[in-house]
Every structure is written in structure tokens, then in C-alpha cells.
Amino acid sequence: MRPRRSVLYMPGANERALEKAKTLPADALILDLEDAVAPDAKPSARDRVAAAAASGGYGDREVAIRVNAAGTPWHADDLRAAAQAGPAAVVVPKVDSAAAVHAVESALAGAPDHTAIWAMIETPAAVLRCAEIAAASERLTVLVLGTNDLAKELLVEQVPGRAPLLGPLSMCVLAARATGRAILDGVYNDVRDAPGFAAECLQGKQFGFDGKTLIHPAQIEPCNRVFAPSEEDVTFARRVIEAFEAARTEGRGVATVDGRMVENLHVDNARRVLALAEAVARLG
Template sequence: MRPRRSVLYMPGANERALEKAKTLPADALILDLEDAVAPDAKVAARERVCAAVGSYGTREVTIRVNGAGTPWHADDLRAAGEAGPSAVVVPKVNSVDEVHAIEKALSHAPDHTAIWAMIETPVAVLNCSAIAAASDRLTVLVLGTNDLAKELVAAQVPGRGPLLGPLSMCVLAARATGRVILDGVFNDVRDAAGFAEECRQGRDFGFDGKTLIHPGQVEPCNEIFAPSAAEVEHAHRVIAAFEEAGREGRGVATVDGRMIENLHVANAERTLALAAAISGG
């Protein structure tokens, strides 16, 4: 298990930002060639990002390319594949055929370079299961909630009520296909309370982590998406109680007055695995 609690977008045209990223505790980075880069800076940003990929140690570093249909898409995929990041993040992936085209375009990339597909349109939400299952190289789904809200003509309001259906559908698709799924960004970097609440909502929905637009969002996101000390302690007690019940020939156990079955043990094991991965243990 690899933690992806906090996944921070960094503008590919900003050399200082790329350098600053080395000091930030984000679990993963997305070096961005798309939204954060003006058209006349795309080529230079591509060169800068591809050269920077190997300078972040063991950190999971990805490159977001420009989307299909743009003048930069093919060259971005070629250069990103040659740079060999942890993954190539592709915006607005809408179909299985598009996944196959991306996979073919990255055939020269190292085996460790995965595909992260961004789900940003109504048709992508409806096709999400098929998109996720289209390639073994596709390992992560990334929600693009700003574009999705725009395409849905939906209001972006506290609590994200208009988006809850699509968010739930995408989490369902990720779990059905064994993929990681990342929540979309929170736009108001000054609203710490609103950001924390949206992180908790995403965690409770089943997202593995959240994409971020500001370094100040990293640490609170890490804390919210990590198991708490109480959750870790409870997980240990669940496993211990179930093992004791097994030794006594019982198929169920109780912890804090609640019945414990195999599914609770599986959840507890996942909690401990995530805690160990975060701590490097």
C-alpha cells in the first residue's frame, strides 16, 4: 500500500515552485503542464518538468499532460514517457478507446510509469467502471470536480450536494475495479475550515486521498486521511479479539459491545497497513 493522502499540483512553468516541492510533505506530486501553464510557455514547461522528475528522491512524482485534441498532447505523452515518472496524469479521459490510445502512446515508457485518468465529464462518470478496467497500466482515478461541475451546470456549494451522486459513482467504480481514487481540489485556499470539512467528507465517501492546489493544504489533508491513534488502537483490538475467538472455535467476537466478523478484520488490517505505510514501517 502506498499512501496518497495528499497529491499536490505544482505548476510546471514555475521553477521556484518545482524546487519548493522538494521540501513539502505531500505524499505525491503532479507536475502540471495543463491548466497551470499558459500556451506560450507549454514547450518550456514540458522540458523543465521532464528534467525535474528524477530530483524528488523516492517521492511519487507524476506529470499531467495536456489533453487529447490540444496541440501539445502527443508531444507531452512522448516526452513524459521518456522521462519515466511514477505516472502520467491525463485530463478528460472519457472512454475505453481513449485509455487504449494513451496506453499505446506510452508503450515506450518504463514499466513503472502508470496512467492516472482524470474523470471530469458526465460521460466519463457514466463510463467510469469501463475506463478503470481498460488497462492494467491505469492504476488511479482522479476526480476533476471543477470541470465536472461546469459540465453538469451544477453549483459549487458547501457540502457539494449537486456532486454527491457522481462522486459516489466514481468511488463505486474504483472499488469494483481495484483502483485508487483521488478526490478533486478545494478552491478557496483561505477557507481552512471548509477545506478540512471537505477532506473529511471525501475520506468518509471512500476516497484514498485528495488533490491539492496549495502547499498549506498538505498537512491538514495528511492528518485527516491518515488513521488516528484511536483508530489504530481499535484495529489492533479487533484483530486480537477475532484471533482469540478463532482459537476458541468461535466465528465472531465482540469489541466494545459490537460484533466483529471477517469484514471488520479486513477493515482493521487495511487501517494498520495504511498506518504502517505512512510511517515507513
């Protein structure tokens, strides 16, 4: 299990930011060639990001490259550079069909086997085809919600609690779980609103997201805390497993912990909590 609690976008044109990212406690980094880079700076940013991703200077963090979308003048060159750099993943904006995934897969044919595809779900069509997109390739391992673009395309307001987006968010989580893919929640735009950010992290965890994409280093620590099992979670998980094993020894198929019935599905959840806690501990 690889934790992806906090996944931070870093502007590919900013050399200082790419260097600073080496010291940040994010689980993963997305070196961005798309929104964070002005058109005239994209070629130089591409070279800088490819060199950074290939450097091995980011420790155990997953390092991904976000390329420009299909149909832009930079997309093909971005994919070629990413394939040569061999990052952990290539993040592809505006993926709205299985055919789009297949096109990216073909373009990455020369990339190392470890270079995955992370598909951004940012349009109504993508939400409606999310399961098809997720299942299109074994190389596709993560879905990334682009909630800003999705809200724009849906003509809905972005409000506290995200009521207008809850349907699409649930549909995408459902598609990820049905196909065995990881899924990341979208960004929170107001970096000054710590309570609002924490609330949205908790909402994302409750909805089943594996983690959240971030736009500022100040968001890393609270995001890591919310998406990691707490000490109480770990203690309870161990008690669930112990109680169930004791019940099985006695020939019973269920157990009780704090008045709650425990059966196989609860044991599976408990083991997942412990595996995530161990993976987080390995990251330090």
C-alpha cells in the same frame, strides 16, 4: 500499500515551485503542463517538467506529470516527453472512454513499466463510463476527480457539502472499488477557508476516496491528517484483530469489542488500517 493522502499540483512553468516541491510533505506531486501553464510557455515547461521528473530529486514521493488533453496541440509531444522521463504516472485530463485510455497506453509503449496512467474523470460521459475507463488497462492505476470541470459540465453550483456532486462522486468511488483502482478526490478552491477544506477532506474520506488533490502547500498537513489513521483508529484495529484471533482459538467465528460484533469483514478493515498506518510511517 502506497499512501496517496495528499497529491499536490505544481505549476510546470515555475522552476522555483518545482524546487520547493522537494521539501513538501505531500505523498505525491503532479507536475502540471495543463491548466497551470500558459500556451506560449508549454514547450519550455515540458522540458523543465520532464527533467524534474527524471531527476530522482523528490525522494519517496510519487511524481506524476499532467499532460495536456487529447485534441490540443501539445498532447502528443507531452506524452512523448513523459514516456522518456519515466515518472511514476502520467495524469491524463478529460478521459471519457476506454478508447481514450488505449490511445494513451499506446503512446506510452516505450515508457518504463513503472509509469502508470492516472485518468481524470471530468465530464458527464466519463462518470457514466467510469468503470469501463478504470478497467481499460492494467497500466491505469488511479482515477482522479476533476470536480471543477465536472461541475461546469453538469451546470451545477459548487456549494458547501457538494450536494449537487454527491451522485457522481459516489458513482466514481463505486467504479474504482469494483475494478481495484485507487481514487483521488478533486481540489478545494478556496485556500483561505481552512474549516471548509477540512470538512471536505473528511467528507472525501467518508465517501471512500484514498486522498485528495491539492492546489496549495498549506492544504497538505490537514489533508494528511484526515486521510491517515488516527492513533485511536490504530489502537482499535489492533484490538479487533486480537479479539477475533482469541475467539477463533476458542472455536468461535465472531468476537465482541466495546459491545460491537466483530467478524471477518471487520478484521479485513482493521488490517487495512494497520497497513495504511505502516505505509504512512515509512514516508516519515
